Amino acid sequence: xxxxxxxxxxxxxxxxxxxxxxxxxxxxxxxxxxxxxxxxxxxxxxxxxxxxxxxxxxxxxxxxxxxxxxxxxxxxxxxxxxxxxxxxxxxxxxxxxxxxxxxxxxxxxxxxxxxxxxxxxxxxxxxxxxxxxxxxxxxxxxxxxxxxxxxxxxxxxxxxxxxxxxxxxxxxxxxxxxxxxxxxxxxxxxxxxxxxxxxxxxxxxxxxxxxxxxxxxxxxxxxxxxxxxxxxxxxxxxxxxxxxxxxxxxxxxxxxxxxxxxxxxxxxxxxxxxxxxxxxxxxxxxxxxxxxxxxxxxxxxxxxxxxxxxxxxxxxxxxxxxxxxxxxxxxxxxxxxxxxxxxxxxxxxxxxxxxxxxxxxxxxxxxxxxxxxxxxxxxxxxxxxxxxxxxxxxxxxxxxxxxxxxxxxxxxxxxxxxxxxxxxxxxxxxxxxxxxxxxxxxxxxxxxxxxxxxxxxxxxxxxxxxxxxxxxxxxxxxxxxxxxxxxxxxxxxxxxxxxxxxxxxxxxxxxxxxxxxxxxxxxxxxxxxxxxxxxxxxxxxxxxxxxxxxxxxxxxxxxxxxxxxxxxxxxxxxxxxxxxxxxxxxxxxxxxxxxxxxxxxxxxxxxxxxxxxxxxxxxxxxxxxxxxxxxxxxxxxxxxxxxxxxxxxxxxxxxxxxxxxxxxxxxxxxxxxxxxxxxxxxxxxxxxxxxxxxxxxxxx
Amino acid sequence: xxxxxxxxxxxxxxxxxxxxxxxxxxxxxxxxxxxxxxxxxxxxxxxxxxxxxxxxxxxxxxxxxxxxxxxxxxxxxxxxxxxxxxxxxxxxxxxxxxxxxxxxxxxxxxxxxxxxxxxxxxxxxxxxxxxxxxxxxxxxxxxxxxxxxxxxxxxxxxxxxxxxxxxxxxxxxxxxxxxxxxxxxxxxxxxxxxxxxxxxx
Numbered sequence: 001x002x003x004x005x006x007x008x009x010x011x012x013x014x015x016x017x018x019x020x021x022x023x024x025x026x027x028x029x030x031x032x033x034x035x036x037x038x039x040x041x042x043x044x045x046x047x048x049x050x051x052x053x054x055x056x057x058x059x060x061x062x063x064x065x066x067x068x069x070x071x072x073x074x075x076x077x078x079x080x081x082x083x084x085x086x087x088x089x090x091x092x093x094x095x096x097x098x099x100x101x102x103x104x105x106x107x108x109x110x111x112x113x114x115x116x117x118x119x120x121x122x123x124x125x126x127x128x129x130x131x132x133x134x135x136x137x138x139x140x141x142x143x144x145x146x147x148x149x150x151x152x153x154x155x156x157x158x159x160x161x162x163x164x165x166x167x168x169x170x171x172x173x174x175x176x177x178x179x180x181x182x183x184x185x186x187x188x189x190x191x192x193x194x195x196x197x198x199x200x201x202x203x204x205x206x207x208x209x210x211x212x213x214x215x216x217x218x219x220x221x222x223x224x225x226x227x228x229x230x231x232x233x234x235x236x237x238x239x240x241x242x243x244x245x246x247x248x249x250x251x252x253x254x255x256x257x258x259x260x261x262x263x264x265x266x267x268x269x270x271x272x273x274x275x276x277x278x279x280x281x282x283x284x285x286x287x288x289x290x291x292x293x294x295x296x297x298x299x300x301x302x303x304x305x306x307x308x309x310x311x312x313x314x315x316x317x318x319x320x321x322x323x324x325x326x327x328x329x330x331x332x333x334x335x336x337x338x339x340x341x342x343x344x345x346x347x348x349x350x351x352x353x354x355x356x357x358x359x360x361x362x363x364x365x366x367x368x369x370x371x372x373x374x375x376x377x378x379x380x381x382x383x384x385x386x387x388x389x390x391x392x393x394x395x396x397x398x399x400x401x402x403x404x405x406x407x408x409x410x411x412x413x414x415x416x417x418x419x420x421x422x423x424x425x426x427x428x429x430x431x432x433x434x435x436x437x438x439x440x441x442x443x444x445x446x447x448x449x450x451x452x453x454x455x456x457x458x459x460x461x462x463x464x465x466x467x468x469x470x471x472x473x474x475x476x477x478x479x480x481x482x483x484x485x486x487x488x489x490x491x492x493x494x495x496x497x498x499x500x501x502x503x504x505x506x507x508x509x510x511x512x513x514x515x516x517x518x519x520x521x522x523x524x525x526x527x528x529x530x531x532x533x534x535x536x537x538x539x540x541x542x543x544x545x546x547x548x549x550x551x552x553x554x555x556x557x558x559x560x561x562x563x564x565x566x567x568x569x570x571x572x573x574x575x576x577x578x579x580x581x582x583x584x585x586x587x588x589x590x591x592x593x594x595x596x597x598x599x600x601x602x603x604x605x606x607x608x609x610x611x612x613x614x615x616x617x618x619x620x621x622x623x624x625x626x627x628x629x630x631x632x633x634x635x636x637x638x639x640x641x642x643x644x645x646x647x648x649x650x651x652x653x654x655x656x657x658x659x660x661x662x663x664x665x666x667x668x669x670x671x672x673x674x675x676x677x678x679x680x681x682x683x684x685x686x687x688x689x690x691x692x693x694x695x696x697x698x699x700x
Numbered sequence: 701x702x703x704x705x706x707x708x709x710x711x712x713x714x715x716x717x718x719x720x721x722x723x724x725x726x727x728x729x730x731x732x733x734x735x736x737x738x739x740x741x742x743x744x745x746x747x748x749x750x751x752x753x754x755x756x757x758x759x760x761x762x763x764x765x766x767x768x769x770x771x772x773x774x775x776x777x778x779x780x781x782x783x784x785x786x787x788x789x790x791x792x793x794x795x796x797x798x799x800x801x802x803x804x805x806x807x808x809x810x811x812x813x814x815x816x817x818x819x820x821x822x823x824x825x826x827x828x829x830x831x832x833x834x835x836x837x838x839x840x841x842x843x844x845x846x847x848x849x850x851x852x853x854x855x856x857x858x859x860x861x862x863x864x865x866x867x868x869x870x871x872x873x874x875x876x877x878x879x880x881x882x883x884x885x886x887x888x889x890x891x892x893x894x895x896x897x898x899x900x901x
Contacts, residue, residue, distance in 0.1 A: 023879050129885055130876035146876060153878055172877035176885055183886065184800060204861060214872035214887025217832050220864075239857050243850035247816070258732060258816040258869035261887070270828065270864035 003348070006323050007633040011641060016150050021317045021645055023149050025618060028311035030255025031362060032617070035308075038251055043364055046248045049241035050302035050365050053233060057292045057301070060202045060235045061283060067205035073267025074280040075205070077232075081111040081340070084284050088194070088227055089116050091280060095225055097122055097191040101183075103209065103216040104128040105196025106144055106305065107229045107284055109327050110340055113194065125186040127215035129179055136163040142321035144329060145253055145307045150320050183215075193219035195265070197230035198249065198305070199242045200281070205267045207281060208242060210249060212260045217270075225278045226269045232288050233301040245304055252306040252364045291339045296375040300335035302365040307332075309359035309369055314620035315352045318641045324352040331359040331369045338376050347380030354624030355500040356591040357537065361598075371545055377502020386425035386634075387501040390626040394493040397435075397466040404437035427636035430629045431671040433467045433663065433700065440465045440472035441490050448476070454487035457521045457528045459514075459559075461535035462493040463663035468700060470693055471663075474685045475531045475562060481688050482570040487526070491517055494538035497626050504546070511543040511552065519551045522558045529560050531681060533661050534625065536561040537592035561593060563661060563680050567601035572608060572684070585683070586655035587615040588669055590662035591624075602680045606659055609687035614653040621646045623668035639668065647672035659683060666700040718843075721814050722895050725846045728817030729893045732870035733883065738843075740897040746777040749806065749838065752892055753784060756836045758804040764789040764830025765808040765821070766840070767901040774806065789830045796833050805834035805888070808900065809841045809868075811856060812893070815849040818869035819893055823862035831868055831888070838892035839868065842900055 001009075011017065035043075053060060061077065068075040078084035092100065100117055102108065102124060114124045114135075126135040130147035134140060136159050141147030148156070153170045160166040160178055168178045195216060199208040207228045209216045220226055236242050250259045263270065269279030291297040310316050310330030321329030326349060328336035334353060338346035353373040360368055377383075400407035410416040417428035426432075440460050441449055456479055464472035472488070479486050495510030518528055518539075530536035539559040544552045566572060587603050606613045622628060622642025627635045650658065650673050658669050658677040666677040679700055685692060718726075718738050726736040735752060739745035753761065761784045763771050771788070779786045792799060799805075807827040809819035819839040821827045831837045847853055857865070872887030883889060 019878065026879060127886065128876075129874045133876070146879070148876055149879070153880075156877060172880040173882050175877055176874060176882045180800075180885060184797065187886070188796065204857070206864075212872065213874050213885035214832060215885070217828075217866060218886055221828065221832065239854035240851060243854050247850055254875075256732075257728075258818055258867075260732075260868065260870045260872055262818075262867040262869075264862075264865045264867075266823075266863035268863050270825075 003323070004633050007319065007638070010319055010323050011637060015152060016320070017318055017641060019152065020150060020320050023146070024311045024317040027146070027254070028308065028362065028619060029617060031252050031306070031308045031311055034251035034255040035364065038248065042244070042248055045244040047302070047365055049236055049244040050304065052241065053236055054292055054298055054301045056237070057232060057289060060237055061232050063202040063237070064200055064205060064235050064283065067202060068267045068281060071205055071267035073205060074278070075283065076280065077283045077285065079285050081284070081286050084111045084229065084282050084286070085113060085116045087282055088113060089120055091225070091227065092117060092122055092192055093120060095191070097225065099123040099125070099186065099190045100192045100194055101125050101127050101186050101190040101219050101223065102131075102194040103196065103211060103219040104131050104147070105194065105229055106328065107196050107231050108194060109140065110286065111229070111284065113229070125183065125190070127183055127186065127219060128211070129176065129213060132179060132183065133159065139322070140327070142325070142329065143307060143310060144305055150322070187218045187222045190223045192225040192227065193223040195219050195226070195228045197228050197234050199245050200230045200235045200283070201239055201242045202235050203238045207265045208246065209263050209265070210246065210259050210261070211263070214261060217261055217263050220263055220265050220270045225280075226265065227280045227282060228265060229282045229284060231284050231286070233303075248364050249304050249306055252308045252362070287339045296372055297335055297339055299367045300332065300339060300372060302367055303332050303336070304365060306364060308362040308364065312358040312362040312619055314356060314358070314622050314624070314642050315354055315638055318638050319352060324349055331373070332367070334373045334376060335369065343376055343379045344381070346376045350376050350380070354627045355496070356620045356624050357595055358591050358620055361594045368545065371499070371542060374499050374502050375504065378504040380502070383501070383503065386630070388503065389424055390630070391497040391501055391503050391506060393497055393626055394462050394466070397462045398439070400435040401437065401439045401466040404435035408434050421631050425631045425634065426629045427631045429640075430636055431667060433463065433667060436468045436470060438469060440469035440488065443469050443473060444476065444488050448486065448488040449490055451487035453485070453524060454521065454526050455484040456486050457518060457526050458486055458488045459491055459518070459528055459530045459535055459539065460488065461530065461532040463700070464531055465493070467663070471531065471679055471681070471700065474690065474692060475681050477690045478566070478681055478685050478688060479529065481690060482566065482572065487521065489517055489521070494532070494535040496534050496538055499538070499542055499546070500625060500627065508546055511538070511546050514539070515543060515547060515549070515552045515555050518555045522554050527558050527560060527565070528555065529562050529565050531562045531661065531679065532663060533561055533590045533592040533596065536596050540596060561596050561661070563602040563605055564597040566684065567605050572605070582610050582612060583657065584612045584614060584655045586650050586653055586658045587613050588621060588650070588658055588660040588665055589615065589617070590660055590665050591620050593661060602659070602661065606680060606683060609683050611683060614655050616649050616653070618646055618649050621665050621668045623664045625664050628664070628668060640672070643668050643672035650675070663700050717897065721848065722843045722846050725812050725814040725817065726893070726895060728814065732817045733873070733891065734817070734870060735890065735892040737892075737894045738897070739894055742773055742898065745840070745894060745896055746773065748894055749774065750778060750782060752836075752838065753778065753782075753804055756804060756890055758784070758802050758836060760785045760787065760799065760803040762787050762789050762792055762799055762803055762805045762830050762834050764805060765824045765827030766806065770900055789826045799834045801835050803834040803836070805830035805837040807831045807837065807839050809839040810845065811853060812841050812846040812895070813850060813853060813867065814846055816869060818867040820853060821866045821868065822860065823865060828864070828866055831866070835888060836890040836892070837888040838894060840894050840896060840900055843895050843897050846895065
């Protein structure tokens with residue numbers, strides 16, 4: 001089945017999409033509120049422990065083997081998936097194993113262990129409830145910690161009846177009770193237990209597994225032979241490092257301080273028999289050691305498999321892991337597919353990443369998943385012509401600024417939209433911004449373009465520079481009213497589409513040009529202000545990683561998001577607030593702002609200018625720059641699924657206006673809510689008494 | 701003034717006798733779904749155990765990892781006076797299935813973790829089984845065994861080098877079906893934690 005038909009089929013299963021979207025929303029809210037509760041030192045310690053593993057992987061593998069061997073245990077380092085499979089299958093056969101019970105293990109999925117055992121006539125029973133359900137359904141997990149999240153209670157009850165001849169109602173309690181009874185016999189009779197591992201402690205050779213159901217404990221306790229499979233990256237040096245992981249993992253995974261069980265299996269296992277059992281640890285390399293020396297992949301080895309990135313990912317919420325994923329699903333699934341199966345396999349699922357960067361915000365170990373995916377897209381062969389054309393959005397906007405009537409007509413005409421859809425791949429249903437005509441640079445003139453000494457440098461990006469220069473002009477006026485001297489040198493747009501579609505050479509050129517231009521100002525003490533969050537994200541987060549130069553670092557350090565700058569640095573007189581009529585405004589928090597300004601300064605500002613501000617944390621609105629403009633299943637259809645669900649939430653608040661900072665988010669929100677959507681700076685300008693033109697002809 | 705707080709099962713707690721760390725530990729355990737209590741003497745402990753057994757409707761009691769003296773006292777109270785069938789986990793190995801319903805395991809935990817609300821079973825197969833197989837499981841620890849956080853436990857692990865260990869932070873549960881939280885999957889459907897103010901062993 002092609003990816004196109006898989007997407008169409010998935011979108012057709014409305015119940016599944018709705019449920020997944022709601023479930024992921026709940027899970028990501030639990031995860032993010034849990035992260036907010038955690039003392040920052042826990043996240044710092046976790047990062048350091050995981051980074052230590054990545055930097056010392058080979059040494060820690062040797063130390064683990066030494067600790068287990070010294071304690072008289074069995075450990076095997078498997079170079080490949082096939083190697084690991086062979087070891088476990090041979091072990092099972094040599095010990096006369098007839099049945100195997102398993103607790104949840106993505107690493108065993110990675111090596112396709114079940115099929116190898118079944119082919120040798122060995123029965124394999126998954127015991128994690130979700131894993132057992134997908135096993136009975138003949139599927140693979142769609143989520144790494146909630147494997148059956150894509151299935152309804154009705155489907156599961158039907159499955160129980162068909163596959164296990166069980167009579168159950170559709171109540172989750174009843175279904176759970178059935179599996180408790182049904183699996184008990186397997187626990188009692190199995191010869192071998194196979195577990196995964198959340199952590200392996202090198203200093204003592206212990207394997208740690210984290211579960212809630214208790215199946216992990218039974219799998220590690222009941223059979224006479226126990227095998228744990230662990231990717232080598234799960235190793236940590238010491239018990240302090242292990243607890244750095246175990247303290248944070250349940251918080252970011254399910255929003256709780258602790259899971260019901262942390263089971264620690266020693267080099268001699270944890271048998272129900274008082275006598276010594278047979279325990280084997282299979283350490284799996286399968287590309288991990290090589291990845292530890294790859295600059296763009298090594299950070300992914302820090303992953304603790306909490307799934308926070310899946311829960312927050314807008315496309316994962318709609319498509320699920322059977323489309324957006326291989327063995328490992330969602331955002332982290334992309335680098336992990338690259339590590340275990342190669343770049344080309346990873347590029348097949350990399351296209352579902354829209355570079356919103358919410359996964360970076362959610363990740364407790366700061367893996368820059370979007371930039372890693374961008375690098376994977378860059379490294380894979382075969383870029384589509386349409387993606388290359390979308391990276392020319394700035395050129396399109398420049399032309400539009402010169403020929404506004406023609407472009408506005410083209411964008412409004414049904415016939416020309418069909419042509420645009422076939423040639424450029426821009427979906428004809430996507431509401432486009434209207435061009436005001438002219439550019440910010442021509443409106444401001446040489447006084448601003450050529451100014452060398454300035455407190456602030458305004459970096460407008462495509463929308464404020466070429467589509468609606470009035471937003472740029474207002475920004476400059478607001479900053480001047482607040483007492484700043486502003487320069488607006490003619491820069492290139494931020495180049496986000498090139499980063500998004502993996503055209504790294506072009507992204508590097510754009511970044512280098514902009515850094516070259518801005519570094520002179522920074523050297524003179526100017527700070528850079530962006531009204532577009534994505535532009536600030538590029539300058540602050542992406543450019544230093546893409547270029548890796550001190551100049552890029554310097555520019556990054558000097559860059560501010562506009563509202564963050566006004567809220568933190570500028571003196572906004574409280575008396576101005578009374579000039580504003582009090583109205584209810586919904587605030588949409590753009591994805592890139594979450595990375596840059598986690599304290600939500602815009603809400604504070606909007607309240608200071610006397611507005612009733614409402615907001616709901618639903619994550620990404622689903623447009624993600626030019627991605628949501630793309631034709632059909634390549635973007636718009638998925639984007640619309642997200643947009644409609646977000647619109648329902650926004651409209652429920654009863655607000656009649658939306659404030660945000662991202663021009664593309666505004667495009668999406670306007671299209672699906674039908675509400676007036678304005679940049680936050682417009683409310684500030686109003687409050688400062690700065691006259692504005694009629695913004696209704698435009699969208700933002 | 702002595703404030704009595706009802707533990708819900710007939711035992712009484714004298715709040716001011718409980719150390720602040722123990723109080724926080726018990727609160728955290730309750731958040732995690734444990735039944736909790738504090739017992740400052742053996743009679744109070746036996747009364748709490750008896751109350752919970754009645755409340756959970758159990759018929760059998762399984763002991764794992766308890767000292768002989770404590771096991772005898774439990775037998776004396778719960779078997780002789782109340783009529784419960786009491787087994788050591790070793791005696792029950794061949795009939796584990798019979799423990800899955802209507803039984804309560806009582807096990808010796810070697811530490812508690814205040815910050816996250818968990819009981820630690822250290823290198824003890826009998827306590828491990830008694831905390832895992834029965835329908836309900838109650839862990840006992842002494843108040844001095846409550847550790848502040850995981851990193852204090854790390855010290856204990858380094859010192860003791862246990863073969864295996866388990867940290868139990870609530871009853872068995874799942875949210876695998878439509879994210880509905882259900883208690884009691886493969887492990888105990890109910891869990892209890894009693895901190896005692898006297899020596900258990």
